[in-house]
Amino acid sequence: MAKSLLLICRQSGGTAAREALDIALAGGAFELPIALLFMDDGVFQLPTAQQPAALEQKDLGANLQALPLFGVDELYVCQESLARRGLAEATLSVPVTPLHGVELPTLLARFDLVMTL
Structure with missing residues (x-):
């Protein structure tokens, strides 16, 4: 059985943000149990109507929208x-499930592997 993976996205853009989404999409394509947790500045990846080109960043919105298509729900x-x-x-x-800080340890305990990017 495949090990479950929780990816914690703590950065708003750049390489780490792209890599987290790429890992999630690749793992989802192979039907691995993967979840994402957005926290700290990573929550800035989530709002609609972003203009990443103004900061010379890649738009990650399409990758976020594709997650459910790859089984990352x-x-x-x-x-x-x-x-x-x-x-x-x-x-x-x-759509995301909001968690309060006291709920985070329970979420972390559900996964075999946790990776912070």
Whole structure:
């Protein structure tokens, strides 16, 4: 049986953000059990109507939208990270399950492997 993987996305853009989504899409294509948790500045990947080209960054919106097509349905977001950055769940481009900080250890314990990017 394949080991389950939780990818924690803590950065808003750049190489780490792209790599996390690439890993999720590749693993999903092979039907591996993968979930993503967006926290800290990683929550900035989620709002709609972003303009990453203005910062000379690649638009990750299409990759986020493709996650369910690859079987990556478990998307979580740290509620405190959203609140600290002035973001509301209603403004996000993909459906996510909000978690409070006290719920994070339970989520982490569900997965065989945890990778932070």
